[in-house]
Amino acid sequence: MKSALLEMHDIRKSFGATKALDGVSLSVDGGEVIALIGENGAGKSTLMKILSGAETADAGTMTIEGRPYTPSGPHDALTAGVAMIYQELNLAPDLSVEDNIMLGQENSWVGLLRRSEQRRRVAEVLNRLGHPELELKTLVSQLSIGAQQLVEIARALVMQARVIVFDEPTSSLTRHDVARLFTVIRSLCEDGIGIVYISHFLEEVQEVAKRYTVLRDGESVGTGLLADASEQELVRLMVNRDVDDMFPCVPHDPGDVHLHIVGLSGRSSPEDVSLELRRGEILGITGLVGAGRTELLRCLFALDEVKSGRIKIGSLSPSATPNARIRAGLGLVSEDRKGEGLAQTRSIADNMTYSRLSPYSRGGWLRLGERRTQVEHWMDRLRVKARSPEQSIVELSGGNQQKVAIARVLHQEADVLLLDEPTRGIDIGTKAEIYRLIGELAAAGKAVIFVSSYFTELLAVCDRVAVMSRGRLQDVRGASEWTEETILSTAIGTDV
Numbered sequence: 001m002k003s004a005l006l007e008m009h010d011i012r013k014s015f016g017a018t019k020a021l022d023g024v025s026l027s028v029d030g031g032e033v034i035a036l037i038g039e040n041g042a043g044k045s046t047l048m049k050i051l052s053g054a055e056t057a058d059a060g061t062m063t064i065e066g067r068p069y070t071p072s073g074p075h076d077a078l079t080a081g082v083a084m085i086y087q088e089l090n091l092a093p094d095l096s097v098e099d100n101i102m103l104g105q106e107n108s109w110v111g112l113l114r115r116s117e118q119r120r121r122v123a124e125v126l127n128r129l130g131h132p133e134l135e136l137k138t139l140v141s142q143l144s145i146g147a148q149q150l151v152e153i154a155r156a157l158v159m160q161a162r163v164i165v166f167d168e169p170t171s172s173l174t175r176h177d178v179a180r181l182f183t184v185i186r187s188l189c190e191d192g193i194g195i196v197y198i199s200h201f202l203e204e205v206q207e208v209a210k211r212y213t214v215l216r217d218g219e220s221v222g223t224g225l226l227a228d229a230s231e232q233e234l235v236r237l238m239v240n241r242d243v244d245d246m247f248p249c250v251p252h253d254p255g256d257v258h259l260h261i262v263g264l265s266g267r268s269s270p271e272d273v274s275l276e277l278r279r280g281e282i283l284g285i286t287g288l289v290g291a292g293r294t295e296l297l298r299c300l301f302a303l304d305e306v307k308s309g310r311i312k313i314g315s316l317s318p319s320a321t322p323n324a325r326i327r328a329g330l331g332l333v334s335e336d337r338k339g340e341g342l343a344q345t346r347s348i349a350d351n352m353t354y355s356r357l358s359p360y361s362r363g364g365w366l367r368l369g370e371r372r373t374q375v376e377h378w379m380d381r382l383r384v385k386a387r388s389p390e391q392s393i394v395e396l397s398g399g400n401q402q403k404v405a406i407a408r409v410l411h412q413e414a415d416v417l418l419l420d421e422p423t424r425g426i427d428i429g430t431k432a433e434i435y436r437l438i439g440e441l442a443a444a445g446k447a448v449i450f451v452s453s454y455f456t457e458l459l460a461v462c463d464r465v466a467v468m469s470r471g472r473l474q475d476v477r478g479a480s481e482w483t484e485e486t487i488l489s490t491a492i493g494t495d496v
Helices: 044-052 074-080 097-102 115-129 145-159 175-190 202-208 231-239 293-300 322-327 337-341 348-353 368-381 398-411 428-443 455-461 484-492
Strands: 006-015 018-028 033-037 059-064 082-085 163-167 194-198 211-216 219-225 257-266 273-278 282-286 306-313 330-333 416-420 447-451 464-469 472-478
Touching (some): 018 044, 018 194, 033 044, 033 202, 044 163, 044 194, 082 145, 097 115, 097 145, 115 145, 115 175, 175 202, 202 231, 231 428, 257 293, 273 472, 282 455, 337 398, 348 398, 428 447, 428 455, 464 484
Parallel strands (some): 282 447, 330 416, 416 447
Antiparallel strands (some): 257 306, 464 472
């Protein structure tokens, strides 16, 4: 019988007393997409780190095309034909688009780069992705998160790997870009490449994959054909319980206008945005990648330069500094959790209290006991899974990191919460918790701006939804007045 392209059998891995993987098996055939699903902390990342050579299994075997596969490191895995596209981007920010895509596989002759050949290969891959507009000489640090993710995908395609792992590849992409990515994945399958697809979006999984494997607490708890499994059955396998309400509704009533934005323009984006936000209201903002959503929030928080316009928060008109905006009651949760949203090597306690240390400061000293009590309170309220407040952020799952980022603005006592893609890369159970929390915050009188590329959650959670395109606010309506189709048509400037 013909061997699978990739086989991982009875993989085990422990970190101290913690069993990260306990006898997990996975197989992928050439030309097949298999979905690897599970909550944050289920063991997916550890399994893929072993596949990529970043970790070594304690026990178990792996083969590629029937031959033993024991990578000594990531470079060895690449040489063997395994490419990884991680959820957290793995790019060199100070290098260009071209250099990032070709990093480690440059075309050279007698020590000199063959730029023309490199550019031909890069342009070919970007055309396959449907994004030929990416300027090859642009520094990656100057790109949006969505565009950076496209660079990561392009690099994997240039590698011409036999097995490609996509770890939450669409978390920063719009539906239009997701459709283009799926087209690319199908073409890769036609070339005989095996795909492992990791995503918390079950509708994506059911569209792009044929088979699934579910991990929970380091064990494989289900595998089969997606055509034979309902979404509810997959959720139950993932969380070991029924999740009856994916979008919990917490009753809340918008009150008086609390945030006034008049004619706000940034250096390049946003452009002439005027908007009002009420206490107890959840306002969703969406649009395509590069529409100006993140730039709007950064201008509101005074992280980006404001060319013109006025911002009023309650009775205050704060100066254009982040500290002044914090004092006026603004709190920002960045879409880039790793790069700027959290200090990865610092503790939960540090991250949660950095923006408001005054309650614990006396004579230049911090009262750490009082601070720990408050941090434990917020950890309990948001159900942050961690050993203690002193555990470093980098050791937490993505979902728990996001909860800490939200807890920071709550501890800060912000009245206006600017949430930029707060559910990106978060598992289904944690998403439901965050949706409920957002509703509870609105019920408590907080004003919430919820930026997302995931139309479904905005329509389910928000009171109103605004659509941006090319830096401008195109339309604002009650959530019930939108459909996913009308949102998309407004974002791309067509009529439905």
